[in-house]
Amino acid sequence: MEFLPTEAKAPEDADVLAPADRRRLRERALVEALERRERSGRAVTGLEDVLRAFNAGQLRRIVLREGFARMGRLCHWCHRPSLHEARCAACGKRTEAVLDVVDTLARLARLQGCRVARLRHEPLDDLRRICGDLR
Ligand SMILES: [Zn+2]
Numbered sequence: 001m002e003f004l005p006t007e008a009k010a011p012e013d014a015d016v017l018a019p020a021d022r023r024r025l026r027e028r029a030l031v032e033a034l035e036r037r038e039r040s041g042r043a044v045t046g047l048e049d050v051l052r053a054f055n056a057g058q059l060r061r062i063v064l065r066e067g068f069a070r071m072g073r074l075c076h077w078c079h080r081p082s083l084h085e086a087r088c089a090a091c092g093k094r095t096e097a098v099l100d101v102v103d104t105l106a107r108l109a110r111l112q113g114c115r116v117a118r119l120r121h122e123p124l125d126d127l128r129r130i131c132g133d134l135r
Contacts, residue, residue: 046128061133072101
């Protein structure tokens with residue numbers, strides 16, 4: 001039996017230690033589950049729909065393609081991200097441009113207790129590169 005120092009077994013190291021094939025299989029299974037959920041109306045796909053669901057407080061998990069980025073807008077008053085809103089749809093104040101609204105969304109989502117998963121192997125093309133799992 002191979003000995004590993006205990007500090008190498010922290011949960012965040014699990015993906016590093018696991019063979020890439022195992023991660024690939026896990027990602028495929030996750031994507032297939034999300035595709036089923038989308039067909040039954042329990043998940044939304046595409047950045048615009050994911051942002052809308054997030055702003056409505058409907059998401060429990062966001063799954064996105066690693067490296068997926070888009071410019072967008074952010075209301076700094078109520079922290080509402082959007083793709084194109086020059087004025088915040090919630091408070092009416094002017095929004096500001098953000099270089100990567102996908103990253104902004106991921107950070108805000110985590111702060112609200114929403115899980116965020118980034119996929120390395122699955123392109124997520126059929127799910128429009130980002131998917132939101134509804135509560
Ligand atoms: Zn606002």
